[in-house]
Amino acid sequence: MHLEHLEKLSNIQAISGFEDDVVNYIKDVLKRHSYDFKEDFMKNLTVFIPGRDHSFKFGLFAHMDEVGLMVTKIKDDTTVKFAPVGGVDPRVLVGKKVKVGKDVDGVIGFKPIHLQKKGKESPSFDNLSIFVGESSAVNVGDPVFFTTKFNSCGDFYVGKAFDDRVGCAMMLELIEMEEKPPFDLYLSFVSQEEVGLRGSAVAAANLDIDAALVIEGTTAGDNPELEEAHWATHLGDGPVLVAVHSGYVIDKRIFEGLKSVADENDIPYQVKRRTAGGTDAARIARTFAGIPTGVVAVPARYIHSPVSQIAKKDFENTFKLVKAFIESEVFVR
Missing domain, CATH: 2.40.30.40 (Peptidase M42, domain 2)
Structure with a gap:
């Protein structure tokens, strides 16, 4: 996948409530395509990619704001x-x-x-x-x-706002692809996640979808001086699947579906070992009838700070898993 989106998104300065520059960057990418998109009063930007089959509608969510x-x-x-x-x-x-x-x-x-x-x-x-x-x-x-600038350091990327510009970069990569998804796909870039999961509530309420997946950057906590028992995830061990976090037990069908797709495609993965913190999945799952929602994330050291670190292969494998999960149609089988 292309690195351009991750580097540019990481360098953009956009804390909660001030996401305009990320919104404008996404709009610039969309100018190269003919997909319909909508922007609401919360600055959420949702892109619609029609699928081969319109009987099932799936949503992908990533938040644009940083702390x-x-x-x-x-x-x-x-x-x-x-x-x-x-x-x-x-x-x-x-x-x-x-x-x-x-x-x-x-x-x-x-x-x-x-x-x-x-x-x-x-x-x-x-x-x-x-x-x-x-x-x-x-x-x-x-x-x-x-103001930290993105940098490539050996097997790692170092920069700011990987929570959650990694998810935004992956969704832009999906937009750049030419093939149609198997079902209707809604890609929602949401605002103000870091101050109470606010944007996703509005975005989900405006969508008539059957299921959803949140793409995140999540804490690693695997500092070298800490014993492994204290780690939440580990850089280099692959995409992070979340079984439960604050406010939400992840829908088992999506959780098990992600595991099966990873196994079928030889994509390494890990399950998050701590339940602290939350994601937009908790808000989306509580919207109206309750949208079944899963979480897949890139492990990152030192998130919610001026600089963080991710492993290059974790970023790449997380995108592979998201793409394979969509193409598998495992959730609709």
């Missing part, structure tokens, strides 16, 4: 205070470069260690500030974006 920050107070000393947008640990922010709004560069600062009480103070949103140099160009409510 970030927002300006809450402007001080006279050219620093600004901020709050998290989505789940961000303040301890990963010290010394990081950011962009405030679209034009103002900043650096996140913390009290020097020699001024701390016994050198053991912990970073928090109360005691971190962004130095911007020129505070008159900043307003309360401005988004604050991480």
